[in-house]
Each structure stands twice: as structure tokens, then as C-alpha cells.
Amino acid sequence: MKKQILTLVITAALSVGAVNANEAGDWVIRAGATNVDPDNGNSGVFVDALGGDTPLSLSVEDDTQLGLNFAYFFSSNWAVELLAATPFNHDVIINDSTGIAPGIFGVPVDGATLAEVQHLPPTLSVLYYFTTNGSFQPYLGLGLNYTTFFEEKFKSDPDALGFNDLELDDSWGYSAQVGLDFYFTDNWLVNASARYIDIESDASFKIGEIPGSSSVEIDPMVYSLMLGYKF
Incomplete structure (x- = not known):
């Protein structure tokens, strides 16, 4: 589904026409499925008593939740958008490509679910809508993200091995997106974005x-498919 959404958005974004149906003062509210797909790269684990570096690394699984966003047009081409969602819940996987870790912890750990965390990633973006002459309204966006983590906890097996006091610091970062509104009536639309x-x-x-x-680099791609209403 992720590849289909991305292909749809990019293809439509290249179809630029001449007239824009958006007007200053318009509001658009959207709701639908939003998938947060973290980068597949692994983050190293450091333990002071083991000399710092370990053979272990962490990776984060994806999750899909209800996404919400609100856009306000301050001209026919420019809008500001706020992305919100219900809390995302991610499994944190521990990886050991060397096979050394069982000698440290006494049990195999590669591929095991170490912990789970929840987060909210509100993102405020400025959008540029291309002028078009049809129902397709493609746009590009740049924004600022704030992600707050909570409910960090180890699974029962790692907890039994002595893992405790897991905490993740909140994060500030930028965002970049490509999106498409498809109007099937004057006010109702389907939105896809990546x-x-x-x-x-x-x-x-x-x-x-x-x-x-x-140091956990999540750096996700975020895919949304939503139903929206303009007023």
C-alpha cells in the first residue's frame, strides 16, 4: 500500500495545469489511516560496563493509527497544515548479527522484541499547492516536527534479565512531504500523502x-490515506 500511495502522489503531482480551485480562507479537515514506517537502519547500543560499544543494535517496527490534519489556506496556492494522530505504538527489536550477545546475557537475543514505546509526532507544515484545472490538487510541503515519547517499557523477558528504566528523549526535526487532494465533489476529497x-x-x-x-535514529516515512472536507 505504501508504494501505491507514493506512486499515486508523485504521478499526480507532475500533472500541473492552469487553474486552482482553492481560495484564501478555505479550511480543509482530513481523517484516515496514517502509517509511520521507521528507517530500517539499526542504532548501536552502548553499555559502560562492557567497554562502551556492544555487538547489539536496535531497530523500530512500523505502526498504523488514525491520522488527523487541518489545513488553512491564506492564498490560493499557500496553506498551513497541522498533522495530528492517535498515539503510535512501536516494538523495539534488538539485533545481534555477530552471535556474541548470548555469551553476555545467556540467551539468544537476535530479532527479539526488547521493548515497546508510544509516541505522538505533531507536525506543522507550510504547503504549496500547484495551480491545476481539474479535481487533482497536488502540493509540496516543508515543516517542523515535535515528537514526544511515553509509556516506554521493556517486555517481560528482557525485564526478567534485568533491563529497566527505559527512557527516550523528545525530538525536534524537520519534515518534507508530497501530497494530493482529489475532489470528487465541490467539498469532499480523498487525500494521499507521503x-x-x-x-x-x-x-x-x-x-x-x-x-x-x-542514539536511536527513527527517521520515518509517514504515509497517509484520508477522507477530507473543505469549507
Whole structure:
């Protein structure tokens, strides 16, 4: 679905015409599915008592929630948009490509679900709508994201091994997006968008009383498919 949404948005965004149906003072409210798909790169794990670097790394799974956004047009081509959503819940996977970790913890850990975290990523963006002469209204956007993490907790097995006190710092970063509104009536529309969000967080935890940390680069692609209404 992610590739189909991205292909639809990019293809339509290249179809630029001559007339824009948007007007200054218009509001658009949208709601629908939003998927946060973190970067597949792994973040290193550091434990002071083990000399700092370890063979372990962390990766974050994707999640889909109800997305909401609100756009206000201050001219026919320019709008400001706020992205909101219900809390995203992500599994944090621990990776060990070397196979050394069982000698440290006594059990295999590669691919195990280490923890889960929730976050909210409100994003405020400025959008530029291309002038078109039809129902398709493609746009580009740049914005600022604030991501707050909460409900960080280790799963039962890692908890039994002594993992505790997991915390992730909140994050500020930029976002960039491409999107499309398709009007099937004068006021109702379907929206598809794909955006990149710069999200990085410093994670801290303990193994027993031994401190550990990781610099987690989430940097997700965020895909949305929504129903909207303009008034």
C-alpha cells in the first residue's frame, strides 16, 4: 500500500495545469489511516560496563493509527497544515548479527522484541499547492516536527534479565512531504500523502544497575490515506 500511495502522489503531482480551485480562507479537515514506517537502519547500543560499544543494535517496527490534519489556506496556492494522530505504538527489536550477545546475557537475543514505546509526532507544515484545472490538487510541503515519547517499557523477558528504566528523549526535526487532494465533489476529497520526518532520540536504560544508552535514529516515512472536507 505504501508504494501505491507514493506512486499515486508523485504521478499526480507532475500533472500541473492552469487553474486552482482553492481560495484564501478555505479550511480543509482530513481523517484516515496514517502509517509511520521507521528507517530500517539499526542504532548501536552502548553499555559502560562492557567497554562502551556492544555487538547489539536496535531497530523500530512500523505502526498504523488514525491520522488527523487541518489545513488553512491564506492564498490560493499557500496553506498551513497541522498533522495530528492517535498515539503510535512501536516494538523495539534488538539485533545481534555477530552471535556474541548470548555469551553476555545467556540467551539468544537476535530479532527479539526488547521493548515497546508510544509516541505522538505533531507536525506543522507550510504547503504549496500547484495551480491545476481539474479535481487533482497536488502540493509540496516543508515543516517542523515535535515528537514526544511515553509509556516506554521493556517486555517481560528482557525485564526478567534485568533491563529497566527505559527512557527516550523528545525530538525536534524537520519534515518534507508530497501530497494530493482529489475532489470528487465541490467539498469532499480523498487525500494521499507521503512525508519524511527527521526524528532522533537518545535512549537510556539500565541492566540491573549498569547504565546503557543508544542514539536511536527513527527517521520515518509517514504515509497517509484520508477522507477530507473543505469549507
